[in-house]
Amino acid sequence: MKNKLLALLLLASLGAVAQPKTMAITIDDLPAQMGGHDSVTLIELNARLLAHLTERKVPAIGFVNEQKLYRGSKIIDYRYDMLTAWISSGLELGNHTYSHIDYNQLTPEQFFEIIEKGESITKKLMADAGKPYRYFRHPYLHRGNTEEKVKALEEYLQAHGYIEAPVTIDNSEWIFASAFDKAFKASDNAMMDKIGTAYISYMAEKVKYYEQQCLKLFGRPIAHTLLIHENLLNSYYLGALLDAYQGIGYSFVSLAEALKDDAYTTPDHFVGNAGISWMDRWAVTQGKKGDFFKGEPRCPQFVLDYSGLSE
Template structure:
């Protein structure tokens, strides 16, 4: 039998260390919130920033992606500016650009979307500078990065020229759809039905986190630092506490967006050149067949999809 060499022993030791590190790595997730500030909800709630206050009380890091057009969508411009500044100055927040008016890039094209990027940073840059912060992240509305590879390449180059980092996500749970149904029941005095939708939202969010965790473990053989995408809306105002509590019960650490981005998975090249806003875990896959195979295993959202469609049809 050959005597082990120093190099072979060192290699085995390094493999052992990597294995131990992967095994012991704690699960984590960061919270990112799109479509901030929800000034319509702010007005309805008598200028009380409930979601922001709840996040502040939880004392967790969070990142917001801002549509500045929302500041001028009613006659209370000054109040709305105060709200935007409150979000940005919060000790736990990171601010990002989400375009001026939430335009879909593949629909409006390069020139109009560049204008959306530039107009969407004016107020935000003022407030981040005032509060000694930075503006360096951009998230596409609908996570639509273009209709084809040409649009993808063009806009990436423009964002890079402005020192923006494109904001990814790994987990989302169609909270916008749950919110629509939730508000429909609340507005029609059907409180019990609204509560059932809220609990369904929490349950499916946890299911989806578990699904994407399993997917990541299957592909990368370790926990990854997940990024959750949700929105500034009523259902999160009422149920984000429950979601955070249950995530912590599942041994998830709530970390900052910047901490999540330290995971090497986010250095991978995105070669998905379509307009659909899928998880980055799908974008990094080599083939469409692999994506479809995993998508077929996702938790079933048909119940909320059916309810949403029925409400739309009636209206």
């Protein structure tokens, strides 16, 4: 009987190890995160990014700030075309508010107006393509800094047919992107390569860190949701990043498929000013403290120094 029990435990353990690892790729701040570039650079940026995704058949979703489509009251044609290119590539678009404004600094009513203003073009593009327009991504990952605001936003999104787009793999990619953008403008190819190589290593370590957090919270891998942005860094290095993730066992699924994982029904009672991952929200809700959060990879010092930013 004892040997049979040990055998069953071993089989269960092997089953957990063999469980497929999946990830949804979500990309914020369309069309293009960074400013200060001409139209040719941004068009090429968008095309390279889409090529990385389509060549690997990755069903990504892009979250749009529609303010980026305008100069004054006039739509910028090439930026509009950047969005249509996503749709014609078979990819999905979602709402990231009109102007990426911080919910913590607004009343619910003010924020809801910014959400509605941010859907006027993208929602129609999706409808014209026969695709659902359904996901909302919180700027700064802020869901509200009071219980009343959290509840108000949840109720608003549900009433307007939106599904919240969570993030389980949060990271400091935006710091790498700022450093890479600076090196690009300086035509410093050596620094671009150094930043890009460090970025891939850092992002692989981030995933491994969150894998361990999953085992501690759920006792198993979960379907992850990765947050990155549409920027020059990813236009050059997204292919290498996806290859690195495939190398550690991941396949890529749609956000809809990822959200079928029961992990996303885990209670989240976090209220505060911080913009943290859903992994951290679930952990805080369960009362995790201190040592539970140790070991998270940090942005290399040379990237911080070169960008002039801090984590």
